Amino acid sequence: MVTVPGSENDIDVLIIGAGPAGLGAAIESAGSGASVLVMDENSLPGGQLFKQIHKFFGSEDHFAGVRGFEIGKILLEQARKAGTMIKLDSKVLGLMDDGSVPYMVDEKVKIIRPRKIIIAVGGKENTIPFPGWTLPGIMTAGAAQTMTNIHRTLPGKKILMVGSGNVGLIVSYHLIQAGAVVVGIIDIANEISGYRVHADKIQRAGVPVYLNRKILSATGSGRVDTVNISGDLEFKVDSVLLAVGLSPLTDLARLFGCRICYSKALGGFMPLHDENLLTTNKNVYVCGDVAGIEEANTALDEGRLAGISAVMNLGYLDPAEGTRRKQEVIKRLRELRRGMYGEKRELAKKRVVSEYKKMFLNNEA
Amino acid sequence: MTNRVLNHPILKIKKKNLVTIKFDGKPYSAREGEPIASALMSHGILIHRRTHKTGENRGVFCGIGQCNDCVMIVDGIPNVRTCVTAVKDGMSIETQNGYGTWI
Amino acid sequence: MKEELRTAVLECWEEIPCNPCVTACPAGAITMRSLSDLPVLEKNLCTGCGLCAVACPGLAIIILADNHDKLNGTLTIPYEFLPLPEKGSIVTGTDRRGVSICSVEVLQVLCATTFRETCLVKVLVPKEYLNDVRGIKRIQP
Numbered sequence: 001m002v003t004v005p006g007s008e009n010d011i012d013v014l015i016i017g018a019g020p021a022g023l024g025a026a027i028e029s030a031g032s033g034a035s036v037l038v039m040d041e042n043s044l045p046g047g048q049l050f051k052q053i054h055k056f057f058g059s060e061d062h063f064a065g066v067r068g069f070e071i072g073k074i075l076l077e078q079a080r081k082a083g084t085m086i087k088l089d090s091k092v093l094g095l096m097d098d099g100s101v102p103y104m105v106d107e108k109v110k111i112i113r114p115r116k117i118i119i120a121v122g123g124k125e126n127t128i129p130f131p132g133w134t135l136p137g138i139m140t141a142g143a144a145q146t147m148t149n150i151h152r153t154l155p156g157k158k159i160l161m162v163g164s165g166n167v168g169l170i171v172s173y174h175l176i177q178a179g180a181v182v183v184g185i186i187d188i189a190n191e192i193s194g195y196r197v198h199a200d201k202i203q204r205a206g207v208p209v210y211l212n213r214k215i216l217s218a219t220g221s222g223r224v225d226t227v228n229i230s231g232d233l234e235f236k237v238d239s240v241l242l243a244v245g246l247s248p249l250t251d252l253a254r255l256f257g258c259r260i261c262y263s264k265a266l267g268g269f270m271p272l273h274d275e276n277l278l279t280t281n282k283n284v285y286v287c288g289d290v291a292g293i294e295e296a297n298t299a300l301d302e303g304r305l306a307g308i309s310a311v312m313n314l315g316y317l318d319p320a321e322g323t324r325r326k327q328e329v330i331k332r333l334r335e336l337r338r339g340m341y342g343e344k345r346e347l348a349k350k351r352v353v354s355e356y357k358k359m360f361l362n363n364e365a
Numbered sequence: 366m367t368n369r370v371l372n373h374p375i376l377k378i379k380k381k382n383l384v385t386i387k388f389d390g391k392p393y394s395a396r397e398g399e400p401i402a403s404a405l406m407s408h409g410i411l412i413h414r415r416t417h418k419t420g421e422n423r424g425v426f427c428g429i430g431q432c433n434d435c436v437m438i439v440d441g442i443p444n445v446r447t448c449v450t451a452v453k454d455g456m457s458i459e460t461q462n463g464y465g466t467w468i
Numbered sequence: 469m470k471e472e473l474r475t476a477v478l479e480c481w482e483e484i485p486c487n488p489c490v491t492a493c494p495a496g497a498i499t500m501r502s503l504s505d506l507p508v509l510e511k512n513l514c515t516g517c518g519l520c521a522v523a524c525p526g527l528a529i530i531i532l533a534d535n536h537d538k539l540n541g542t543l544t545i546p547y548e549f550l551p552l553p554e555k556g557s558i559v560t561g562t563d564r565r566g567v568s569i570c571s572v573e574v575l576q577v578l579c580a581t582t583f584r585e586t587c588l589v590k591v592l593v594p595k596e597y598l599n600d601v602r603g604i605k606r607i608q609p
């Protein structure tokens with residue numbers, strides 16, 4: 001294939017996923033002079049950011065106090081200003097032996113040949129099956145959040161939320177802001193899994209949280225109208241939402257030949273990576289939720305780190321400058337991974353990196 | 366009865382152009398560019414199809430085009446994922462029974 | 469009459485990396501050793517202006533004034549629901565778990581573009597309930 005410099009064929013860095021991680025990677029790599037293409041299978045960029053209508057935590061560097069959808073707009077603007085090309089409705093299909101990447105757009109397959117690839121595809125929602133879980137009206141919390149915050153449509157008016165992690169707590173708050181009633185949040189654990197402040201907001205608004213409870217069954221004719229919860233609890237509802245955790249979307253990483261490891265604290269199976277977010281495929285980096293379920297602020301900074309690592313390797317950044325930038329981002333990531341929730345993730349990330357190092361030490365790769 | 370969010374403390378409810386879609390023969394209004402699933406949901410329609418073996422009702426589950434539970438017959442074509450397909454003026458949407466057939 | 473104490477009350481219990489309250493305070497009354505430490509309020513510097521209450525992404529800060537008149541204090545609460553309560557109306561004050569505590573009168577509803585869609589609702593609260601009331605019941609549309 002003929003490579004025309006400066007054209008669509010001449011891609012230094014292909015970033016798969018236009019969420020905060022992908023955009024962070026784009027801002028750093030395009031900002032260093034590389035030709036960068038961001039691809040996303042969705043019709044809208046921004047990943048999960050545009051559904052988030054609450055103010056984000058973190059520091060000024062992470063747009064703390066700014067609502068998620070506004071952060072999405074800012075990052076998109078910054079990525080475009082840095083010279084990033086963005087292709088939407090484009091789905092990457094795999095990686096060929098000669099390094100070419102086929103992708104599908106408008107039901108046609110096209111090929112590009114990037115020098116480096118950054119996978120930033122995020123995670124997917126987990127599910128739990130129970131009798132009646134297929135009834136219309138029962139869906140994932142993310143599905144309901146998209147419908148409500150982006151398409152201005154509520155899934156129902158009387159909703160039960162299953163799961164008291166941050167997603168369950170935040171989406172419940174979004175739903176009552178949109179005018180629905182959340183009859184309760186249930187969790188199988190004996191304490192609320194999400195942040196205390198998220199729980200306080202929703203409990204202050206009168207939404208009860210039931211702990212040590214399991215969903216036993218859902219019934220209804222047509223759509224769901226009743227749920228049975230352990231401990232003799234029953235609710236009349238018209239929608240049940242599942243917020244039972246996220247897992248990294250590892251398919252592309254597997255297709256690209258990246259070795260996969262398991263980390264409970266980070267959401268399960270995920271691509272093995274080193275401290276520069278390089279996978280076992282020397283041209284492929286990972287960042288954001290695909291490299292372990294964390295938050296939008298860590299996704300943004302991991303994206304930056306992957307972007308800097310990729311362009312340093314390509315020679316676009318002078319080693320001293322590159323190292324300096326990396327240290328800045330790593331310092332911020334460390335700050336974000338502190339406190340009672342962050343510590344677990346910091347430890348888990350360290351384990352992933354040391355497992356990566358052991359692999360190369362034993363010459364397994 | 367509508368499931369539409371008509372006012373919101375955070376989001377600006379922008380006025381969107383409306384289109385008309387047909388669901389099982391009846392006309393319904395929809396916001397231009399929204400997914401079919403959202404248009405139906407706004408009218409309280411949550412049953413998209415019935416399963417092949419037992420005729421169970423199914424509808425939106427994952428909302429991102431991965432689970433295939435929301436598929437319907439759109440303009441005569443079966444197995445269309447309504448959560449990731451945008452409405453078009455005059456579009457015909459039908460409840461799908463079973464696997465759907467290709468004419 | 470005893471001088472009134474007006475202060476921010478920070479109900480931020482967990483070490484989460486977050487510091488908009490520090491940046492928002494014009495008096496420098498809130499400090500944090502590192503990003504994930506709990507915020508520390510210097511009561512002598514706090515003027516009760518409410519900017520931290522608006523800035524806190526967790527809506528975990530309220531402003532308490534303990535001596536509005538002989539019988540009542542006031543609480544200024546960040547609020548993000550519709551309909552907004554009306555000035556002069558009577559609403560229900562609730563505790564941290566949403567349990568109704570007492571009726572409270574709405575003294576002021578403050579919204580500003582710089583508040584980014586978080587409004588401040590100031591309610592008159594009988595002194596004996598100042599440490600219990602932490603929210604108001606949503607108004608039925």
